[in-house]
Amino acid sequence: MFLPETEVLITRSRPKPRVPGALLAVPAIVIVAFVVVGGSAMVTAQSLGLMPLVGRPELSTAAYTAHGGDLLVGGGLSLAIAGTSTLLACLIGFMAALIMMQGRWCGKLVAAMSSLSIPLPHIVGAAATGLLLADSGLLARVFGTAERWPPLVGGPWWAAVIFEYAWKESAFVGLVLAGTLATRSVDYEETAALLGAGRLGRLRHVLLPLSLPALMTSGTIAFIYSFGSYEVAWLLGRPYPEPLPVMALRLYNSVTLTSRPEAAAVAVVTAAVSLCAVLMALAFLRKIPLWR
Amino acid sequence: MAVTLPPGLPREALRKDAARNGLTRSRAAGRILRTATAAALAVWFVLPLVPLGLWVFADRWSYPAPLPQHWGLENVDSALSRGAATGFAGSLALGLAVSALATPLGVLAARSLAFHPSRWSALFSALLFAPLALPAFVTVFGLNVLLVRLQVPSSAGVVLVLTAYALPYTTYVMRLAFGAHDLGFEEEACTLGATRGQVFLRVQLPLIAPALARAAFLAFLVGWSDYLVTVLIGGGSLVTVPLLVASAAAGTGNDGIVAVLSLIALAPPLALLLFAGMTGRRRPGARP
Amino acid sequence: MKSPRAVGSRALIMAAVTGVLFLSSCAAPPPAPAQPPGAASWEQITSEAKGQTVKLWMYGGDTQGNAYVDEHLIPAAAKEGVTLERVPVADTKDALNRVLTEKQSGTTAGQVDLVWVNGDNFGTGKEAGAWACGWTSLLPNMSLTDPADPLLSEDFGTPVEGCEAPWSKAQFTIAYNSAAVPDPPKTLAGLLDWVKAHPGRFTYPAPPDFTGSVFTREVLYSVSGGYAKVRLAFDQGAFDRLTPALLTELQDLKPSLWREGSTYPKSSSELNALYAGGQVDFTMTYGPAELTKLVTEGTYPATTKVLTLEEGTVGNASFLAIPSTSGHRSAAMVVANLALSEEQQAQKADPAIWGQFPVLNPGALSPEGRALFDHLPSSPVVPGYEVLSKNANPELAAAWVPALDEAWRRHVLAGN
Structure with missing residues (x-):
């Protein structure tokens, strides 16, 4: 059905391809559209009471109001966790990228260490963090301060959860930034150095602006991921208040038959907040001159 | 002839020159600061892996002993008897399937976006990158019912959903590579009488090979590290290492088994990374 | 020509509308009572x-449970020609969720053929028609159980x-470290007093965790003056x-x-x-x-010991259970029957293997079967089932469980 429009757009100078060029994207589009559009439509329908497990479908917003207060608190908590960990990840990742792009042995060491955590599934990262930071974890054992060990796992500040996200995401941000800086910055930096810019000057006027787009992009990806991910907060968190994904999964798995629409409602709210975050990041990126 | 290097290619040569001419070389104080930061960062990245390394060999490690009381390989045996081998095979199959689907589809989509701009392009990009903005559990809640109703086998459903979540990464990496890709080479080859197959093998493939490897690795990781999609859509038909980790972590006294399973989860991607590093390619980008 | 943006939003709206139209035909069918698989004989079923x-x-x-199934039940099923996968x-709840x-x-032709289940998971599933029913009477080994066992x-x-075949019995058990608690309490009320006298040394898992949920029901019996005072069937008035x-x-x-109750496991x-640490x-447990x-x-x-309560604990x-969506009911029934056999129940009861209490009626056992159970080694930590289940309290009706859990979340967990 896209044929008539796309035919016109094929470049004349090249040998005529067998498939109109724009259609090359169609297989990927079909899969993504099925998952994104199909998934969103179905979850919205469930949240509005159109697909009950038992009984007749009936349009209602009851699922959204059933846990109104918890939904607000959970949303705030999720934002705080994702925001803090993303901020930490960006700071640490930026430092790591600066060290990595110096090359030499310490750059290589940091690059090697950070690529260790990249392929690790988050659930494994969470389990490892638990073994490290829990009340009876490695650090508490080594420092022998069990009685006074701060409540990092399951504590009021969600420290272990934030630590895990910041840990894995700082490696992600660092490697993305190092990749961007390595391809772009050497020439600029040399020029700046030739023109007499000092260390801080080079950092402020060359490296920071150069890495800002990549920092924003990777930071946004990291933020959305930690905002919508379940297993880390489930393993290292506390039972109340709950971040949105944990609340959604608890309701989804609850044995009460009315709780599925409520779980879907929490999911819809999570998706809406994620979408807002992405739109804000895009709006910000457009203002950055280096963004292509 | 001017050749535009894809941004993914190494610029080792340039960097070495820069270091040699001393313009950006730091002073002594700076070097100490840098070494200290590097050491701190190395500790930061490696610290959470330390308890895993210890627990693997801890046959007995009662609280509050700071180090294991008995060392041994019992945990490896227990992990194997819990189906670590099956889980490993499942994870590997899932990662490879997602990679095998998402990489070529990402190449096609990126080619379309790079060389065939149309009035659909904006919508295509928006859709292709939409999975990054939509937490997986949201789509899974909706798709679960749809997939079962359409009688899609559950393993296929997992691969399908994860492919959708890998496509933004593969498309992005390939789009970058094609952005720096000069169509002139292909046209010249055609003018010189090369067949389509020859153009593909001799011109296109070598130009995009590093990016292709990177894209394939990222897609592999999406499948390799997933937990929630495998559990909710797979519905147990597909047992992977993250599932085993979760179910072991839900029990008591399983720390050693969790550690063994975790190292199993780390091994293949690490081997791939090392291999990529040895063959001199730039390190792939990654997923959070 | 329309802008891509306009086309995009129209396409999205179209997709959404199609989705909703598709959905309106999607309401779940009302739970029909699942049929027993024909009037099949056991021979037909096994073949x-x-x-x-x-x-x-x-x-x-549970590592031991996994090992028991992998090393004992799966090989035994293979002998009957059934491939059993754990x-x-x-x-x-993940399993029930999948079935729902x-x-x-x-x-x-679902993914789930057999579920280890009880309590509210079973109750909810039954309410939603998730289980196949009326098949246990076909199992030959059901004759080894006591039909009058409540x-x-x-x-x-x-x-x-x-709708489900019995597999194991369990007894809610509180364990304590006798080095830290030299003079253990003898009743649940005594335990609560001990807790108040020793701040910070006790907690319980947050319901809806299974174990935490049982603990709140134990406390309910205790504050109500014993289980006899609580109507087992749920009614809002009693609640x-x-x-x-x-x-x-x-x-x-x-x-x-x-942690002053500011949070719970x-x-x-x-x-x-926490106990291990x-x-x-x-x-x-x-x-x-x-x-x-x-x-x-x-x-x-x-120094871990089991706390014996005078008023008994919940058992x-x-x-x-076989889901009504299973495509392999006959084979699932064969496995359920096998799991009830004297050999399997005795192996499962061995503390070195799993230590789960058997569901068989001692009076119905064959002499060989009785010998199997008599030769089981006893555990140095856990007393036998006869001791643990003394004065066993019955469980409340499944409908109590989510209601109590929710009340607990609202008032104890969230309330301050």
């Missing part, structure tokens, strides 16, 4: 079962009605009358709990980890068999 594959979904956090889940999703979409005919107040005392008691307990395994002096292993391996202190049975 039909040959070559089929059965997926048994069970909680996967699917580990982090929570039995399959039910919601009307499939008849634990086997009612599962948390839900009549079993042949409204009895729960305020329970919630007040648990509120009062809060400041004396671990999310699961029994987190409580167990010496942060608390008590832990609790519905599967006392695990205590033996955890003490032997050094996870728990060697229950757990079952194997």
Whole structure:
């Protein structure tokens, strides 16, 4: 059905391809559209009471109001966790990228260490963090301060959860930034150095602006991921208040038959907040001159 | 002839020159600061892996002993008897399937976006990158019912959903590579009488090979590290290492088994990374 | 020409509308009582079962349980020509959830053929028509159980009605570190007093965790003056009358709990980890068999002992249920029958293997079967079932469970 429009757009100078060029994207589009559009439509329908497990479908917003207060608190908590960990990840990742792009042995060491955590599934990262930071974890054992060990796992500040996200995401941000800086910055930096810019000057006027787009992009990806991910907060968190994904999964798995629409409602709210975050990041990126 | 290097290619040569001419070389104080930061960062990245390394060999490690009381390989045996081998095979199959689907589809989509701009392009990009903005559990809640109703086998459903979540990464990496890709080479080859197959093998493939490897690795990781999609859509038909980790972590006294399973989860991607590093390619980008 | 943006939004709207139209035909069918598989004879069933594959979904956090199924039940099933596969889940609710999703979409060849289940999971599933019913009477080994055993005919107040075959019995057990608690309490009320006298040394998992949920029901019996005072069947009047005392008691307990009750372990395994790490002096479990292993391996202190309460504790049975969406009912029935056999029940009861209490009626056993049970070694930590189940209290009806859990979340967890 896209044929008539796309035919016109094929470049004349090249040998005529067998498939109109724009259609090359169609297989990927079909899969993504099925998952994104199909998934969103179905979850919205469930949240509005159109697909009950038992009984007749009936349009209602009851699922959204059933846990109104918890939904607000959970949303705030999720934002705080994702925001803090993303901020930490960006700071640490930026430092790591600066060290990595110096090359030499310490750059290589940091690059090697950070690529260790990249392929690790988050659930494994969470389990490892638990073994490290829990009340009876490695650090508490080594420092022998069990009685006074701060409540990092399951504590009021969600420290272990934030630590895990910041840990894995700082490696992600660092490697993305190092990749961007390595391809772009050497020439600029040399020029700046030739023109007499000092260390801080080079950092402020060359490296920071150069890495800002990549920092924003990777930071946004990291933020959305930690905002919508379940297993880390489930393993290292506390039972109340709950971040949105944990609340959604608890309701989804609850044995009460009315709780599925409520779980879907929490999911819809999570998706809406994620979408807002992405739109804000895009709006910000457009203002950055280096963004292509 | 001017050749535009894809941004993914190494610029080792340039960097070495820069270091040699001393313009950006730091002073002594700076070097100490840098070494200290590097050491701190190395500790930061490696610290959470330390308890895993210890627990693997801890046959007995009662609280509050700071180090294991008995060392041994019992945990490896227990992990194997819990189906670590099956889980490993499942994870590997899932990662490879997602990679095998998402990489070529990402190449096609990126080619379309790079060389065939149309009035659909904006919508295509928006859709292709939409999975990054939509937490997986949201789509899974909706798709679960749809997939079962359409009688899609559950393993296929997992691969399908994860492919959708890998496509933004593969498309992005390939789009970058094609952005720096000069169509002139292909046209010249055609003018010189090369067949389509020859153009593909001799011109296109070598130009995009590093990016292709990177894209394939990222897609592999999406499948390799997933937990929630495998559990909710797979519905147990597909047992992977993250599932085993979760179910072991839900029990008591399983720390050693969790550690063994975790190292199993780390091994293949690490081997791939090392291999990529040895063959001199730039390190792939990654997923959070 | 329209802008891509306009086309995009129109396409999205179209997709959404199509989706909703598609959905309106999607309401789940009303739960029909699942049919027994014809009037088949056991011979027919066993011959039909040959070559089929059965997926048994069970909680996967219990190493011994996994090992028992892998090393004993699966080989025995293979001898009957049935391929048995164990699917580990982090929570039995995952399995029920899968069945409900399959039910919601009307499939008849689902991924789940057998579930280790009981209590509210069973009750909810039954209410939604998720289980195949009326098949247990076909199992030859059902004759080894006592038809009058109340634990086997009612599962948390839900009549079993042949919708699940008995597998194991369990007794809620509180364990303590005798080095830290030299003079242990003898009643649950005594335990609560001990907690108030020793702040920070006790806590319980947050319901809806299974174990934490049982603990709140134990406290409900205690503050109500014994289980006889609580109507087992759920009714709102009894709930409204009895729960305020329970919630007040648990509120009062809060400041004396671990971390002043500002938070709770999310699961029994987190409580167990606290106990293993010496942060608390008590832990609790519905599967006392695990205590033996955890003490032997050094996870728990060697001074761990089982707390015996004068008024007894709650006991229950757990079952194997066949989902109505299973495509391999015959083979699942063969496995359920096998799991009830004297050999399998005796192996399962061995503390070195799993230590789960058998569901068989001692009077119905064959002499060989009796010998199997007589030769079982006893555990150095856990007393036998006869001791543990003395004065066993019945479980409340399944409908009580989510209601109590929700009240607890609202008033004790969220309330301050």
